[in-house]
Amino acid sequence: MSSILDTFAFAKRIPATPSIGSTTVTKPDHIHLSFGFAAPDLFPIELLSQSAADAVTLYGRKALQYSGSGGPGKVLHWIQQRSLVHGIQADSNQILVTYGSTQGIDLATRILVDPGDHVWVESPSFFSALQAFRTAEAHITSFPIDGDGVRVDLIEEALLEAKRNNRPIPKLFYTMPTYHNPGGVTLSLERRKRLAHLAETYNFFILEDDAYSELNFTGDRYPALYTLIPQRVIYLNTFSKIIGPGLRLGWVIADSRVIEKMRLLNLGGSIGVFTQEILAELLQRLPFQEHIDRLIAHYRRQRDVLAAALRASFGDHVTFHLPEGGFYIWLTFRKDVNTSAFVQAAADLGVSFVDGKSFFVNPEGYHHARLCFSYVNEEQLVRGVQHMADAYFDYIGRTVS
Ligand SMILES: Cc1ncc(COP(=O)(O)O)c(C=O)c1O
Structure with missing residues (x-):
């Protein structure tokens, strides 16, 4: 729909696209491995x-x-x-x-x-x-x-x-x-x-x-x-x-x-x-240290579940550094893989992840992806990785020789 604002010159320094973190969660049944959200059950x-x-x-x-x-x-x-x-x-x-x-x-x-x-x-x-x-x-x-x-x-x-x-x-x-x-x-x-x-x-x-x-x-x-x-x-x-x-x-x-x-x-x-x-x-x-210890125990378990699921579903198709803290596992695929090419297929199967290119200044990082283990539960972590692997193997079956 056209608007009177179409011809208005907003300041040039305003970004053309939103920062990826501001994307809204739309489908309640989706498994969100994309966003760095805290575990809601651990809010005090x-x-x-x-x-x-x-x-x-x-x-x-x-x-x-x-x-x-x-x-x-x-x-x-x-x-x-x-x-x-x-x-x-x-x-x-x-x-x-x-x-x-x-x-x-x-x-x-x-x-x-x-x-x-x-x-x-x-x-x-x-x-x-x-x-x-x-x-x-x-x-x-x-x-x-x-x-x-x-x-x-x-x-x-x-x-x-x-x-x-x-x-x-x-x-x-x-x-x-x-x-x-x-x-x-x-x-x-x-x-x-x-x-x-x-x-x-x-x-x-x-x-x-x-x-x-x-x-x-x-x-x-x-x-x-x-x-x-x-x-x-x-x-x-x-x-x-x-x-x-x-x-x-x-x-x-x-x-x-x-x-x-x-x-x-x-x-x-x-x-x-x-x-x-x-x-x-x-x-x-709040007994703060006890609270932190509870978060740590939870997130460490989640990390381990995600890491095990990745090994089971992707085998040697991905490598990653096992993080000693935080929320994320960063995947590296073969150089000729483009994770942006199957991010939508994965979403259609019900899982989101962030494709690698979003984290780089220059056009690069296509063979990476970020998964967040903090937000969803263990069962969803495993199911989410399976969906992602289904989308990935379908993609490489069609495109990567
Ligand atoms: C490295 C890093 N810095 C800052 C933030 C944002 O933190 P805040 O919610 O305090 O703005 C995040 C959230 O994902 C982050 O990963």
Whole structure:
């Protein structure tokens, strides 16, 4: 249908297509292996309902008002305390509560990147971050990952090369060092140290997206990049994977001057004041470590079920790194396979997955796919993989020799 808006010129920097994560779930009987959703049965619903009722009664009259840019302090204080468990020390003026960590990505991009500036990322990378960098009209360059995370040696070579040829150094390098989305891999300690050293030497920021680090299946811990070089890292985390994404609350930890700049862009004052009061009440009642341990046990089991189903249904047609945490298994097929070519056939059979190309800056990654093991139940994981394998074997029977 034509509309008067057809001839209206919207701002050029608005993305032409939505970020893939914003796609809506439409069919209730579908098995969704595509989206990084938390397990709904593990939401602390009862505690949340008591917390919400008490927060409204106790703090509603204040929390429903406008709040200054400082906002209520309880969630911020909780973040400060929990960060210490992970070796991250931050004053309150170094923390900003955000509308999910996605807003942290957006704010970091907006305070650092002018059109034409260079942003370096991993390949594959998180699609919403790529969208933020594209919207900022950045030049995006990507660096491959392997089983130990991003190839820091290639980043070092590229920096040397840029310096030698008087070419631009990136303003920021965006990374998910722990339980990468979609790669499932974790950056080794040695590479972490090297990357921190490069950020210092070449004077760029690392945007460290740490959304999954609490969901650690092995007990092995890696230091956040922030702990290695705090002044050069903008650290992002979120309540989405540990409480629930519908809260839309996350946080940034960075140098106070970085946080100050971000506050200048937060035009509506502090974020989710009312929701923060509810969350603060919840965090006071919730035995947090027990809650996390329950999530870990659940997601680890789900990972194992998905991994076993993949081996049973695909045999040696796929390889993958078994993730030590997080939500995802990243599949690698033979080079001549194009997962986009059977994503619709799989959907027609009742399962969704994300085809590889969605995670790359350039046209590549066709022989990969991302599966998420967090959202559906065990039986659905197995059935979903069978449907996907049916679609795949039908596709290769017809097209790949
Ligand atoms: C790496 C990464 N960062 C950020 C997010 C989004 O987090 P939030 O809900 O806090 O915006 C996700 C969600 O899938 C993610 O995988």
